[in-house]
Amino acid sequence: MSDIKNITKLQIEDKGKKYSLYSLKKLSQELGKDVTRLPYSIRVLLENQLRNIDGYKVKEDDMHKVLDWDAKASSRPEIPHMPARVVMQDFTGVPAVVDLAAMRKAIKDAGGDADKINPLVDTAMVIDHSVQVDFYGTKTALAQNVAKEFERNGERYSLLKWAQKAFDDFIVVPPGMGIIHQVNLEYLAKGALVKNINGEDVIYPDTLVGTDSHTTMINGVGVVGWGVGGIEAEAVMLGQPYYMVLPDVVGVKLTGKLKTGVTATDLVLKVTEVLRKHGVVGKFVEYYGEGLESLSLPDRATIANMAPEYGATIGFFPVDEVTLDFFNNTNRSELVDAAREMYKEQLLFRENPAEEPEYSSIVEIDLSEVESNLAGPKRPQDRVAFHDMKKAFAEALVHEQGLHGFGLTEEQLQKSAEVKGLNERITHGSVAIAAITSCTNTSNPSLLLGAGLLAKKANEKGLKVKPFVKTSLAPGSQVVTQYLEKANLLPELENLGFNLVGYGCTTCIGNSGPLDEPVVEAINEADLVVASVSSGNRNFEGRINPHVKANYLASPIHVVAYALAGTVDFDPVEDAIGKDVEGNDVYLADIWPTTEEIATIQADVIKSDMFKKAYATVLDGTEDWQKLKAPEGKLYEFDSSSTYIQCPNFFEKFAEGNDDLDIKGARTLLMLGDSVTTDHISPAGAIPEEYPAGQYLKSHGVEKKDFNSYGSRRGNHEVMMRGTFANIRIRNLLLDNVEGGFTKYHLDGSQQYVFDAAMKYKEKGIPLVILAGKEYGTGSSRDWAAKGTFLLGVKVVIAESYERIHRSNLVGMGVLPLEYVNGQNAKTLGLDGTEMFNIKNLNNIKPRQIVIVEAVHPKTAHTTTFEALARLDADVDVDYLKNGGILQTVLKDIMGDRKESKSTQSTTNKGCGSVDTSSETSCPFAKIANFFKKLFK
Numbered sequence: 054m055s056d057i058k059n060i061t062k063l064q065i066e067d068k069g070k071k072y073s074l075y076s077l078k079k080l081s082q083e084l085g086k087d088v089t090r091l092p093y094s095i096r097v098l099l100e101n102q103l104r105n106i107d108g109y110k111v112k113e114d115d116m117h118k119v120l121d122w123d124a125k126a127s128s129r130p131e132i133p134h135m136p137a138r139v140v141m142q143d144f145t146g147v148p149a150v151v152d153l154a155a156m157r158k159a160i161k162d163a164g165g166d167a168d169k170i171n172p173l174v175d176t177a178m179v180i181d182h183s184v185q186v187d188f189y190g191t192k193t194a195l196a197q198n199v200a201k202e203f204e205r206n207g208e209r210y211s212l213l214k215w216a217q218k219a220f221d222d223f224i225v226v227p228p229g230m231g232i233i234h235q236v237n238l239e240y241l242a243k244g245a246l247v248k249n250i251n252g253e254d255v256i257y258p259d260t261l262v263g264t265d266s267h268t269t270m271i272n273g274v275g276v277v278g279w280g281v282g283g284i285e286a287e288a289v290m291l292g293q294p295y296y297m298v299l300p301d302v303v304g305v306k307l308t309g310k311l312k313t314g315v316t317a318t319d320l321v322l323k324v325t326e327v328l329r330k331h332g333v334v335g336k337f338v339e340y341y342g343e344g345l346e347s348l349s350l351p352d353r354a355t356i357a358n359m360a361p362e363y364g365a366t367i368g369f370f371p372v373d374e375v376t377l378d379f380f381n382n383t384n385r386s387e388l389v390d391a392a393r394e395m396y397k398e399q400l401l402f403r404e405n406p407a408e409e410p411e412y413s414s415i416v417e418i419d420l421s422e423v424e425s426n427l428a429g430p431k432r433p434q435d436r437v438a439f440h441d442m443k444k445a446f447a448e449a450l451v452h453e454q455g456l457h458g459f460g461l462t463e464e465q466l467q468k469s470a471e472v473k474g475l476n477e478r479i480t481h482g483s484v485a486i487a488a489i490t491s492c493t494n495t496s497n498p499s500l501l502l503g504a505g506l507l508a509k510k511a512n513e514k515g516l517k518v519k520p521f522v523k524t525s526l527a528p529g530s531q532v533v534t535q536y537l538e539k540a541n542l543l544p545e546l547e548n549l550g551f552n553l554v555g556y557g558c559t560t561c562i563g564n565s566g567p568l569d570e571p572v573v574e575a576i577n578e579a580d581l582v583v584a585s586v587s588s589g590n591r592n593f594e595g596r597i598n599p600h601v602k603a604n605y606l607a608s609p610i611h612v613v614a615y616a617l618a619g620t621v622d623f624d625p626v627e628d629a630i631g632k633d634v635e636g637n638d639v640y641l642a643d644i645w646p647t648t649e650e651i652a653t654i655q656a657d658v659i660k661s662d663m664f665k666k667a668y669a670t671v672l673d674g675t676e677d678w679q680k681l682k683a684p685e686g687k688l689y690e691f692d693s694s695s696t697y698i699q700c701p702n703f704f705e706k707f708a709e710g711n712d713d714l715d716i717k718g719a720r721t722l723l724m725l726g727d728s729v730t731t732d733h734i735s736p737a738g739a740i741p742e743e744y745p746a747g748q749y750l751k752s753h754g755v756e757k758k759d760f761n762s763y764g765s766r767r768g769n770h771e772v773m774m775r776g777t778f779a780n781i782r783i784r785n786l787l788l789d790n791v792e793g794g795f796t797k798y799h800l801d802g803s804q805q806y807v808f809d810a811a812m813k814y815k816e817k818g819i820p821l822v823i824l825a826g827k828e829y830g831t832g833s834s835r836d837w838a839a840k841g842t843f844l845l846g847v848k849v850v851i852a853e854s855y856e857r858i859h860r861s862n863l864v865g866m867g868v869l870p871l872e873y874v875n876g877q878n879a880k881t882l883g884l885d886g887t888e889m890f891n892i893k894n895l896n897n898i899k900p901r902q903i904v905i906v907e908a909v910h911p912k913t914a915h916t917t918t919f920e921a922l923a924r925l926d927a928d929v930d931v932d933y934l935k936n937g938g939i940l941q942t943v944l945k946d947i948m949g950d951r952k953e954s955k956s957t958q959s960t961t962n963k964g965c966g967s968v969d970t971s972s973e974t975s976c977p978f979a980k981i982a983n984f985f986k987k988l989f990k
Contacts, residue, residue, distance in 0.1 A: 055106045067391035072256040075104045077399045092302040092339045092410045093371035097277040105135045124411040131927040133294030138175045138261035142233045144182040144764040145264035145283040150216045151768045154689035167687045172222045173292035179226040179233035184555035186566035189525050195553040203677045205761045208697045214683035227674025234270040234492035235529030240668045244380040245392035256395050266361040273354030275372035282836035282862035296929040301336040304412030307344025309421035313648040317352035318608035321359045322426040328363035329434035335857045338365040343406040344420045350379035351497040358493045362433040371403035384664040429605035443624040470575035475520045486585035487616035488525045488560035489609045494588035495529035503651045504609035505542025510644035515634035519619030524550035527559040531667040539658040561589030563738030565598045586615040593730045595782035698768040714895035719820040724786040724886035730832035733783040737764035745775035745808040777841025778807040787886045811845035824879050825852035830859025839866045864930045865939040871921040
């Protein structure tokens with residue numbers, strides 16, 4: 054143990070138990086450095102470095118880097134952060150389990166011990182991403198959707214049930230229990246962590262990474278955690294540090310108090326707008342100020358949840374009494390007193406509302422000025438005041454086609470269509486989907502109870518939801534159902550069609566299910582811009598439903614209101630929302646619940662024993678889960694005929710890595726604009742029959758009704774590589790006015806599916822480049838957006854800016870992210886995407902190095918030369934690039950063969966399936982088996 058660890062070690066005692074810790078207070082005293090000047094989030098990183106000093110992975114010098122953090126530094130060092138936990142959801146978790154299972158098989162085939170591949174960090178997977186809203190509006194909808202979920206996903210779930218037993222330190226929360234982030238908030242997080250090390254119980258702050266971008270929700274309880282790609286999470290699971298550059302920390306000073314009727318959803322949409330404009334991508338955001346005193350813990354969690362939408366790595370609320378009260382009130386009181394003492398000794402307990410640590414920059418938000426808001430129609434940061442929605446939607450209809458509008462002509466504006474069988478006409482703005490959904494809002498009792506109260510008052514007036522609206526209620530945990538039932542508000546919601554449809558992400562991630570066919574026919578007949586209103590956190594094009602072009606984020610209360618109105622072309626002040634039983638106009642003001650009404654019911658119905666009941670058997674799962682058969686043993690047998698799970702092919706060139714990084718003669722696969730999301734790159738929703746992924750499934754005997762979703766098939770690279778850049782709303786600027794997953798094949802000028810063109814380039818040995826604008830890779834922490842890019846043969850992406858997680862994922866797959874400099878972009882440089890690109894001198898590349906890009910026009914030979922910044926932000930990024938990716942690097946570390954590895958032989962593994970797009974028919978993981986033999990001689 055280092056001297057500094059010895060010096061700072063002390064013990065605390067609680068309820069007769071002794072706990073050791075490594076004190077930041079003592080560190081500050083011993084070194085004469087003021088730790089309290091640091092933002093709380095940086096102090097958590099400091100404790101992590103101090104506690105984990107081992108002279109190997111974490112050195113004392115790493116701790117000093119954090120201790121010396123400078124708020125105004127122009128560049129900062131890299132540290133090896135050691136998260137204590139990993140959380141995963143099933144869309145990202147299935148490919149991770151597939152990777153681990155394939156590694157085990159490779160080691161076993163090499164004569165080794167399969168147990169060598171095992172999580173070394175506590176890992177929890179919550180199955181929440183697969184349930185779809187096929188049935189709605191009835192009391193049987195939940196049971197019907199669950200039955201359909203297991204019918205579609207039985208093979209995937211069998212794999213995960215196997216993993217639950219096969220791996221140590223790995224738990225699975227079965228489907229139907231709740232949404233990952235709400236389960237993490239209400240159950241997995243304990244307030245502090247205790248680990249027995251060398252016979253001593255060490256207590257320390259919880260930290261984690263998760264394979265979902267909204268992992269940041271846990272920041273609301275003072276836990277430093279954020280979303281990472283699945284490949285990064287796998288490395289952490291296997292005991293690797295998470296290498297990160299110390300970030301800027303933006304302080305958000307909250308003052309005042311929210312007005313009555315204004316909710317946490319309204320606040321977070323305002324915060325998202327403000328922070329997007331300020332610029333917080335890749336930075337920590339930390340909330341402080343006296344305004345925190347009026348925010349409940351669920352309100353804080355709602356704000357922290359949407360950190361990815363405002364672009365931050367985290368949205369952190371320091372631990373205080375509100376935090377510890379939450380753990381007490383949710384059946385997790387065991388460690389609260391010890392945690393309080395620990396946090397105070399670590400200078401991590403917020404007690405002084407006036408305290409202001411050093412921040413890189415400060416943004417002030419007066420809570421009393423926040424008004425009722427929505428966001429849309431295409432991005433979470435595009436806030437619209439509730440009272441301005443009618444005007445804003447009218448403007449969006451005629452605004453030029455793009456991020457803010459739909460470009461309708463005067464003639465198109467007049468269109469409407471009859472919905473057969475309903476005696477109703479729909480037009481632009483008609484609400485097709487009204488969904489109470491997502492971890493952002495269903496974890497907040499005041500918002501759910503508010504929606505229930507609005508429903509109750511609407512029922513009392515005799516109001517009805519318009520019959521063409523698809524309504525749904527998908528709580529984030531079973532606790533929600535308990536308190537809605539206790540408040541007698543669940544029947545009120547059900548009376549308006551908001552019946553339970555599932556405990557999962559549903560509409561928020563695109564699992565909204567099909568619209569009724571007569572509604573689809575009416576939309577298509579008049580090419581209508583219909584709307585969804587959901588309490589989700591993302592509204593990117595093509596995400597919610599392929600037939601719904603305008604998508605608005607709002608509180609659950611707003612969702613019920615717009616379901617009643619039936620249109621977003623509605624003035625909530627001037628327009629009546631309907632008529633009562635006597636024919637009188639009813640206005641929203643007549644039925645809108647007050648803050649006081651909501652608070653009174655909340656205090657009466659939310660009890661600690663609800664959480665105890667909901668989570669007592671959470672790992673046992675439903676009857677369907679318990680009946681599900683799963684393989685036994687340490688090894689998973691891959692089925693070569695499966696269309697859900699195949700042995701991944703990311704290791705085909707494991708031995709070589711990227712020996713020559715230089716790019717020669719690359720062609721542009723896609724030329725893209727601003728705010729291209731990971732949904733655009735790798736959609737999670739429906740698989741169109743005519744697209745390459747649909748054709749692949751049909752060729753393997755899968756009927757259209759059984760396609761399921763892209764997200765559910767992430768264990769099969771054949772489907773996913775065909776689904777890359779296959780979003781029906783993506784616009785490739787290489788083509789004129791074409792929507793969908795198409796590109797121009799430069800060798801003959803033809804329009805082709807992106808996958809088909811990429812495979813032709815690959816056959817000819819032509820590397821590929823993607824040109825993009827600002828905020829490339831915004832959205833979900835979708836590692837398949839990088840995996841698919843890699844499998845298509847893309848070697849480099851050149852963009853104006855990147856979202857944090859996607860940049861990291863690209864590097865993790867061995868794809869080089871470059872960034873234009875000096876305000877340049879493809880347009881200012883005169884690039885049209887037909888050029889051939891050369892990028893030299895990459896073999897000795899350094900972090901954040903300026904490289905020279907040559908763009909040669911194939912017809913004129915005119916060359917445009919420009920500089921670009923290599924977004925390899927740390928030394929480890931260079932290592933990942935040179936070794937072909939993060940998992941290759943980890944495996945080569947195990948082998949001691951990093952960079953020098955050379956494959957001399959391969960072993961056929963008949964159980965791993967095949968790769969349709971290459972001549973290799975053996976499992977690519979078998980290619981590394983000979984390396985593992987070295988371990989077991």
